[in-house]
Amino acid sequence: MKTGEKPQKMKPRQTDVLLNSPSGSKRALIYTRVSTADQDAQNQIAQLRGYASAQGWQVVDAITDTCSGSKGATERDGLGKVLTLAHQRRFDILLFWSLDRFSREGSRKTIAYLTELEGHGVGWHSFTEPYISTLGVFSDAIIALLSALAKQERLRIGERTKAGLERAKANGKRLGRPRTSNMRIGEAMKLRAERMTFSEIGRCLGVSRVRAFQLCNSKSP
Numbered sequence: 181m182k183t184g185e186k187p188q189k190m191k192p193r194q195t196d197v198l199l200n201s202p203s204g205s206k207r208a209l210i211y212t213r214v215s216t217a218d219q220d221a222q223n224q225i226a227q228l229r230g231y232a233s234a235q236g237w238q239v240v241d242a243i244t245d246t247c248s249g250s251k252g253a254t255e256r257d258g259l260g261k262v263l264t265l266a267h268q269r270r271f272d273i274l275l276f277w278s279l280d281r282f283s284r285e286g287s288r289k290t291i292a293y294l295t296e297l298e299g300h301g302v303g304w305h306s307f308t309e310p311y312i313s314t315l316g317v318f319s320d321a322i323i324a325l326l327s328a329l330a331k332q333e334r335l336r337i338g339e340r341t342k343a344g345l346e347r348a349k350a351n352g353k354r355l356g357r358p359r360t361s362n363m364r365i366g367e368a369m370k371l372r373a374e375r376m377t378f379s380e381i382g383r384c385l386g387v388s389r390v391r392a393f394q395l396c397n398s399k400s401p
Contacts, residue, residue, distance in 0.1 A: 208237040209271040211262055213245040213281045224277050228307055232275055240271050249284030253293070259283075263293070266300040274304040279312050368395035 212221040245258035303314035382392035
C-alpha cells in the first residue's frame with residue numbers, strides 16, 4: 181500500500197452475508213419428513229423457522245412428507261414440490277433438519293437431488309449438520325465428499341450385480357428375457373393368416389395388441 185492511501189475494506193464473503201446479515205435476506209423453504217402419521221414435524225418446523233429468522237431469511241413455505249425417506253421424488257409429494265419450486269426459482273435456500281430427513285435413498289440419489297437444486301441456483305443447509313451446507317467455507321469439500329461416496333456406491337452396486345449374474349450363470353440359469361415359445365408364435369401367425377386384427381389376436385391369446393403385433397412379426401417357428 182502506498183503512503184497516503186487509505187486501506188481498502190475487505191468485502192464480506194457471500195456466505196458471511198447470508199449467515200450473519202439481515203441485509204442478505206434470502207427466501208428459505210423448510211422441508212421436513214416424518215416416517216409415520218403418528219409423528220409430528222411441528223417441533224422441527226418451529227426450530228427451523230427460528231433458525232431462519234435468526235439468519236434474516238424469509239420463510240416462504242414449510243413442506244412436510246409423511247413417508248419413508250427411501251422413497252424417491254416421484255413417490256414423495258413434498259419432495260417433488262420442492263424440486264418443482266426450485267426449478268421455478270421460488271426460493272433461494274432449502275433448509276432441512278438433517279440429511280437423512282431429506283433423503284435416505286443412498287449417496288448417489290441424494291447428491292443428484294442436491295446437485296439439481298444447485299443447478300437451479302438454490303442453496304441448501306442442514307440444521308443439525310451445519311457442515312452439510314452450500315453456505316459455509318467447506319461447501320466445495322462437502323460436495324466432493326458426497327460425490328466420492330456416490331461413486332463408491334455405484335461401484336458396489338456394479339460389483340454386486342456382476343457377482344449375481346456370474347452366480348446365476350454358474351447355476352445354469354438362462355440370463356436375459358425369457359424366449360417366447362415357437363408354439364405361441366405359431367398360434368399368433370395362424371390367427372393373423374385368418375385375417376384377424378392384432379386386437380382380436382391379443383384377445384384370443386390373452387395379451388395386449390402390441391404384444392400380438394410382436395408375436396406376429398417374430399421369426400418363423
